Amino acid sequence: MNSLRDLLQQAQQSGAAIGHFNISDLVLLKAVFAAARELNVPVLVGLSEGEREFVGVRQIAAFVRSLREEFDFPIFLNADHTHSLAKAVEAAKAGFDSIVFDLSALPFQENVRQTKQAVETLKAINPSILVEGEIGDIGTGSEIHDAAPDLSKRLSSPEEAKQFVESTGVDILAPAVGNMHGMLRSMVQGETKKRLDVERISGIKRAARVFLTLHGGSGTDDADLRKAIAAGINIVHINTELRVAWRSGLERGLAKQPDEVVPYKILPSAVEAVKQVVASRLKLFAGERHAAQGI
């Protein structure tokens, strides 16, 4: 089986990005895995500290590993937004394939100092683990927001991206390029879209020369996502869109069978709703070459 690093490299060469989908229960995991298998593309599932707290760090690692082994399928596990070295070490020891070490709320130099230390510590536990660092401000909370925060003052610059990557040794960088965690109500209704600063992505890619992740991909304009991938984005994170689909699918399942109490008869509606969102995003991320192959 190819490593996550190899698959990121291959995706980059073919003009594709790997989809990263947050999960916090079996419904979401089943939906992501089913969509990726159907399209036969590698996939990343991620859990933030809160999501890991709910599911169990070692438990989700065992679950994802069992899927990868039984189906010989490239599904990988990411410890999303990890704010302390202790939590990062816990995930690395449990067998996570990558860690997002996120100290972007700290002053730049402090972020550099602690991220460098985390890279060294995590690679000592697992030399092939990929460590992602984050600079700039992309907001918090993959949920529905009433108002957009003003993130324009803390967009990442190519210069700081280069300095951060060279000083820390991260494998992957998460820059702030117009993206934002969560969705506005108008985005859930499809009335507005997030727009990306594609020029800035190109500049950061040229300067930093590492894999780039786009966080907060939910509700982003499709054409902007395609351009961002062409400009050097290698991983796109989607969370809120899945959560919205999870809830509406669950409500539909309950409404269809008002007297049902058997979870595995109610929950397939939620799996199907999430799977549709994942599949449509994976098709978009697969880019030109995969489009020619008919997926």
Ligand SMILES: [Zn+2]
């Ligand atoms: Zn994120």
